Amino acid sequence: MTPKIVIGLIGEKGAGKGTVSDYLIKNYQAKHFGTSKILKRTVADLHLPLTRDNFIKLALVLKEGFGATVVIDSLIQDIENETEADIVIADGIRMHDDIKPFIDRYGRNFYLFYVTADMKIRYERTKLRKEKEGEDKMTWADFIAEEARLTEVSIHEVGRRADFIIDNNGEQAELDNQVKQAMDYILNHQNKRSAIK
Numbered sequence: 001m002t003p004k005i006v007i008g009l010i011g012e013k014g015a016g017k018g019t020v021s022d023y024l025i026k027n028y029q030a031k032h033f034g035t036s037k038i039l040k041r042t043v044a045d046l047h048l049p050l051t052r053d054n055f056i057k058l059a060l061v062l063k064e065g066f067g068a069t070v071v072i073d074s075l076i077q078d079i080e081n082e083t084e085a086d087i088v089i090a091d092g093i094r095m096h097d098d099i100k101p102f103i104d105r106y107g108r109n110f111y112l113f114y115v116t117a118d119m120k121i122r123y124e125r126t127k128l129r130k131e132k133e134g135e136d137k138m139t140w141a142d143f144i145a146e147e148a149r150l151t152e153v154s155i156h157e158v159g160r161r162a163d164f165i166i167d168n169n170g171e172q173a174e175l176d177n178q179v180k181q182a183m184d185y186i187l188n189h190q191n192k193r194s195a196i197k
Contacts, residue, residue, distance in 0.1 A: 004086060005186060006079065006106045010093040010159050011115035012152065013052070014122030014129070016168035016175060020115050021089050023179050031085035033078050035059070035071050035092030052132045056151050068097040076105055095154050099161070108193070111186055113179075114159035117168040119147065 007024060011017040024030040039055040048054050062070050072093075079088050090102065093112070102110045117125075123143045130136045138146075146152060159165070164182040168175050 003109050004079070004082075004088055004106065005190060006102060006110045007087065007089050008093050008099070008102055008110060008112040009089060009091045009115065010112060010155055010162065011166075012117075012122055012155050013146070014124075014126035015115045015117045016125070016166075017091060017115045019168070019172070019175060020113065020166060020179055021091060023176055024087065024089055024183070027180075028087050028183060029085065030087040030089050031082055032089045032091060033075055033082070034090075035075050038071060038074050038078075049133050051134060052146075055132075056149070060151070063097075068095070069101050072098050072101045076101055093158065094151055096158055099158065109190075111164065111182075112162040113164045113166055113182065114162035115166045115168055116159060119143070121169060 007030065009017045009020060021030075021032050025032060036055060039058050040050060043050055043054050043058055059071055075090060075092065079090065082088060093099065093102075099112065123138075123140060126135050126143070127138060128136075164178075164185075166175065166178050166182070
């Protein structure tokens, strides 16, 4: 069986991870898995609002009680249960401890994409998309305050270690082209390795 290619996604709020995911799903038949789905299930079961703040609080509580990689380990288990997709997306990487479990499990079949954009652009996108409760009412001051949180600061730091940095300040076509170039490299690299075996 061909080993899975795992595309890890990291990016600030409103950077465009969802858009990159959509492109990978449409053009490479990738299957999406995300930590937000895991956290959303638990927050919903607790009958709490599905807000980014509650997801972050839950993630921190779980890490404190069950270990730093508990949410990522759960995500990897979901990925392992997927038997059909050759390319999977691991969305929701944010902390320094989040990368090692993927490298330990998938080695050179794991690639990290850092999706980023300027703060002002991300703020406007976040208000427009209304993905999580209350985002459309967020002020610029609220957005800046959230960016200063430890869980957000770590995104910048971990993102600098990514295999590919996707700049999403431009048009959709520019973003698509960056993702295509990254995937061309990955698939070419994988094919060369397969030929050597």
